[in-house]
Amino acid sequence: MKIREIIVVEGKDDTVAINRAVIADTIETNGSAVSQSVIDQIKLAQATRGVIIFTDPDFPGEKIRHTITAQVPDCKHAFLSKEKARPKNGKGIGVEHASPDSIREALKEAHLMTEHTHSEISQQDLLEAGLIGGSGARERREKLGLLLKIGYTNGKQLSKRLQMFQIARDVFIQAIMQIKQEEENE
Known part of the structure; x- marks a missing residue:
C-alpha cells in the first residue's frame, strides 16, 4: 500500500514502523517542541502532496498535533487507540509499537479536521x-x-x-x- 501524502510522525522508530506497514515518506518532529524548520517542511509537504499527522495517543502526541494544526491547516489526521499503540510488554505507548495492520487501518481512516462554527451536538x-x-x-x-x-x-x-x-x-x-x-x- 502506497501513501501519497507525507506522514508526520514523532521520531525515527515511528518512521521504521510506518515503513513496515506501507510505502510512504515521513517528516519527523523529533519531540513535542516542533521547530520552525519542521513546520516549514510540513507547510511545503501540505502544499505539494498533502499531510497526514500520525502522532502517539498521549499528551505529547496531542501537543504536537495541535502545534502543527495551528500553523498548517487542512492536514489529515490518523489516530491509534492506546491499546493498539502498546507493546506486548505493556511498557510505553506509541506508533512505533503498533502492528502493520493497525497502522494501515489508521492511515486508511485518516480524516480532515476543519474549523466549524456550529455543532449539531451540544x-x-x-x-x-x-x-x-x-x-x-x-x-x-x-x-x-x-x-x-x-x-x-x-x-x-x-x-x-x-x-x-x-x-x-x-x-x-x-x-x-x-x-x-x-x-x-x-
Whole structure:
C-alpha cells in the first residue's frame, strides 16, 4: 500500500514502523517542541502532496498535533487507540509499537479536521450521553473516539473534536447507542 501524502510522525522508530506497514515518506518532529524548520517542511509537504499527522495517543502526541494544526491547516489526521499503540510488554505507548495492520487501518481512516462554527451536538448532549461530568465518562470518551475514529480527547476538548471532524448528530447518537449497548452487556 502506497501513501501519497507525507506522514508526520514523532521520531525515527515511528518512521521504521510506518515503513513496515506501507510505502510512504515521513517528516519527523523529533519531540513535542516542533521547530520552525519542521513546520516549514510540513507547510511545503501540505502544499505539494498533502499531510497526514500520525502522532502517539498521549499528551505529547496531542501537543504536537495541535502545534502543527495551528500553523498548517487542512492536514489529515490518523489516530491509534492506546491499546493498539502498546507493546506486548505493556511498557510505553506509541506508533512505533503498533502492528502493520493497525497502522494501515489508521492511515486508511485518516480524516480532515476543519474549523466549524456550529455543532449539531451540544454540551447537553455530551452530558446526557455520560461523556462529561460523571463516573465512567473517560472510558465512554475512549470508546467514542475509537468508534468515530477521532482519537481520545478529554471532556473539555470533546465538543471541539466532534466539530472539527464534522461528526453528524445521527452518527454521534448511533455511536452512543452502541456504547450503551456494550455497557449493558458487560
